[in-house]
Every structure is written in C-alpha cells, then in structure tokens.
Amino acid sequence: MATGMENYNDFQLFRACGPLYPAFAIESLTSILLGFFFCYLALRITVRTDVNAPMASMYRWIVDSLKQPLRFWWQEMKQWPDMPNRPLADRIKLCRLLNLAMCIAQAAAAFFTVLRWLHISNVNGLRYLGYAFTCALMQAELVVLIAPYVPCYKFNVVGVVIFTHVWLVLGWVGSLQSGFLFEDASWESFVENYDFEVLIVTNKGLLIAATAVGLCGLMLVQMPFLSLIYFIKGGCKAHPDLPYYYMRLMMTVWFTWPAFPAWWLVSAEGLGLLEDAKSNSVGFAILNCISKGSFTYFMLKTGADHKRRWAKQPSTGTKPAETNWMVRNLQSYDSQGAPQVQKSLPAEAEGEKDASDTEQAQNTWV
Structure with a gap:
C-alpha cells in the first residue's frame, strides 16, 4: 500500500484521505465543545454569584443585540416585490x-x-x-x-x-x-x-x-x-x-x-x-x-x-437621518477622531469620566 501511495500526486493523496472526513469532523466538534466549556468557566469566574443564570443571560444578550439589525433587514427584504414601484x-x-x-x-x-x-x-x-x-x-x-x-x-x-x-x-x-x-x-x-x-x-x-x-x-x-x-x-x-x-x-x-x-x-x-x-x-x-x-x-x-447626482437636499428643520447601530458603536472607538459628544465635554468632565470608568472596570474584574 505504501508503494501505491508513493505513485500518487498531491491531489490524488488529498482525495484518498476522503474517508478520514468523520475523524476531521469529530475533532472539530470536540474542539468547539472544549472552547465553549472554558468560556463558560471564564464567564462564571467573571460574574461570580451576581448572575444566577449566566449562560441564559449571555444568550438573551446576544439575541437582543442581533434582534434589531435582523428585524430591520427582514422588514426591508419583504418589500422586494414592490421594487418596480x-x-x-x-x-x-x-x-x-x-x-x-x-x-x-x-x-x-x-x-x-x-x-x-x-x-x-x-x-x-x-x-x-x-x-x-x-x-x-x-x-x-x-x-x-x-x-x-x-x-x-x-x-x-x-x-x-x-x-x-x-x-x-x-x-x-x-x-x-x-x-x-x-x-x-x-x-x-x-x-x-x-x-x-x-x-x-x-x-x-x-x-x-x-x-x-x-x-x-x-x-x-x-x-x-x-x-x-x-x-x-x-x-x-x-x-x-x-x-x-x-x-x-x-x-x-x-x-x-x-x-x-x-x-x-x-x-x-x-x-x-x-x-x-x-x-x-x-x-x-x-x-x-x-x-x-x-x-x-x-x-x-x-x-x-x-x-x-439626484438626492434632494434636506430642507431646514428636517430631522437628520439616524445612523445605524454599528456606526454609533464604532464611532466611539474611531482612531481618526473622537465623536462630537466626547469633544464637547470639558476637560474636567473628561477626567472625572475616565476616573469613573477605571474604577468601574476594577470593580468588574476584581
């Protein structure tokens, strides 16, 4: 068998290993389960006893975060039959x-x-x-x-x-x-x-x-x-x-x-x-x-x-278009410049805010 394998080219060897597919799939699955297990332990350490059901709470938080953009996407998609009008x-x-x-x-x-x-x-x-x-x-x-x-x-x-x-x-x-x-x-x-x-x-x-x-x-x-x-x-x-x-x-x-x-x-x-x-x-x-x-x-x-070319200029008093949720979140981390809200804060207020954030972070991870 070894002699036969030596005559195979690279792709023939690749296809010959096809029967190993279940082994690869099981190895990937066990790696994912192992990762989830240690993520759960890290979550328990972080929340201590302050959250009764951390995994359920985490799941609801993720679903809640995705619900708004997914609902918006689906509502827009349902309008596809009306596009000719x-x-x-x-x-x-x-x-x-x-x-x-x-x-x-x-x-x-x-x-x-x-x-x-x-x-x-x-x-x-x-x-x-x-x-x-x-x-x-x-x-x-x-x-x-x-x-x-x-x-x-x-x-x-x-x-x-x-x-x-x-x-x-x-x-x-x-x-x-x-x-x-x-x-x-x-x-x-x-x-x-x-x-x-x-x-x-x-x-x-x-x-x-x-x-x-x-x-x-x-x-x-x-x-x-x-x-x-x-x-x-x-x-x-x-x-x-x-x-x-x-x-x-x-x-x-x-x-x-x-x-x-x-x-x-x-x-x-x-x-x-x-x-x-x-x-x-x-x-x-x-x-x-x-x-x-x-x-x-x-x-x-x-x-x-x-x-x-064709968009109409907004008239005076028109409510500006609301930015989407991702833009709002990413703007606060934009390295090209701080958001306008942060720029308008006085220096003393910014110092107090930084101190408060540092204290809150310490309390969270201790």
Whole structure:
C-alpha cells in the first residue's frame, strides 16, 4: 500500500484521505465543545454569584443585540416585490442589504471551512454552498436595480435565484464524483488523434457539463437581456431612475465568473493540469476576493453616485437621518477622531469620566 501511495500526486493523496472526513469532523466538534466549556468557566469566574443564570443571560444578550439589525433587514427584504414601484434610491438600499447578506454569508463559509465540515471526499462543500447563495444574490441585485423596466419582474427574480442556486449545487455534486470527466481509455485516444467522437463522458462530466450550461445561460442570455433593457431605457446617459454604474456591475460578473470554472478545469479537481491541491484553494480564494470585492465596490459607488447626482437636499428643520447601530458603536472607538459628544465635554468632565470608568472596570474584574 505504501508503494501505491508513493505513485500518487498531491491531489490524488488529498482525495484518498476522503474517508478520514468523520475523524476531521469529530475533532472539530470536540474542539468547539472544549472552547465553549472554558468560556463558560471564564464567564462564571467573571460574574461570580451576581448572575444566577449566566449562560441564559449571555444568550438573551446576544439575541437582543442581533434582534434589531435582523428585524430591520427582514422588514426591508419583504418589500422586494414592490421594487418596480419604488424609486432608485429604495432599490439601491435593498441591493445594499442583499450585498451585506452576500458578504456575511461568504465570510461565514470561509470561517466554517476551517472546521473542515462538509469536506466530503475532501471537497470543500461550503465553498460551493457559499457560491450558490452569494452568486444567486448577485444576480438578484442586477434585476432589482432596474426593476421597473424588467418584464415579469417577480418571476425573473425568483427564477434567476433558483436557477443560479441549482446549477452551482450541481457543480458541487459533480465535484464529489470520483474519477475523471471522461473515461480514461477514451481520453487517451482523444489525446492521440483529437477525435471528439471517441470521448465517453462520465457521470461527473455530465454534472459538470450541466453546471457549465447553467453558467452560459446566465452569461449569454439573462445578463445580455438585462443590459439590453438598460440601454433601451436610456441607461447609457445620466438617468434619475437608472444606476449609472450598472454596466460596471455587469462587467464585473462577465469578466470574473468565467475565471472560476476555468480555474477549476486546470486545477487538480478538473483536468489535473495543476496537480498541487494547495494551489486549488488559494486560486479560488483570490478569485473570490476579486469578484465579490469589485462587485461590492461598484455597488457602493452606485449608491454614492446616485446620492450625489439626484438626492434632494434636506430642507431646514428636517430631522437628520439616524445612523445605524454599528456606526454609533464604532464611532466611539474611531482612531481618526473622537465623536462630537466626547469633544464637547470639558476637560474636567473628561477626567472625572475616565476616573469613573477605571474604577468601574476594577470593580468588574476584581
């Protein structure tokens, strides 16, 4: 057996260790349980006997902290069917929240990947599920931004989300299949004379082909359809109801999404032109940063440009917009300058406040 292993390349060894998946998953689970146990002990030491149920109190505190932003996000999301009747500012706001969900989902998938959960056959399932969720949201944003001009808007949004999700899940199922895209003998014959008729596609090849067809459907049908609507309705010029950076969002998807299957094809999971399994994950990580990072950048530019060009100036006496909870909390720690409230405090009051905070901290941890 050792002799056979020596003939394996890096990726073949990686897949051969797939049966160790339960051991990896159990090790990750026990590490998490161990961490929670010692966090509980640290919490008990901190609160002493001043809190009767520290774990329940901590849970309620976390839920309470998340309840407000989650409720706000959900209330905004429920308005998606009405976007054709809303101004561009509202549609940009909804897309910004979709973009936020996309980034959080991708971050969660990245962090949970460290635990190697869903690494069935040593294929990172969280990567594919992350794509299935985030790419579907990106396609939904492209529809929502020009919602008043998209025919069958609701059907289009739901259809493109489901379609994108399904073909990416098929890509994951295909990657789980062992072997090559074509039967070995037929591939060797093809390499000799480049006759496509001798190729025999495996089940893995069929699933990957279905994924490729889904990607081509989006790139060659859905997105050109949306772009055509954008140009027909006057989006090539400054328009108060059409986003100026819309085509840049389109170009971001057009130029970055095909790089993912191209990298998969040359990597160890595809044709095996790169046999190093480590380069596989590094390449996908870089592509993720470029694709979703540039999409988010132009999404933010879209909102800033619309606000600069078309937002009405607030009249005198209008109540200023309230900053969100994260901005309010982060401003107090902003190294670029103290908040206005703190700046307005006299020096003596600041000294008294610092002394009070120090005394309170000492009482808390003693």
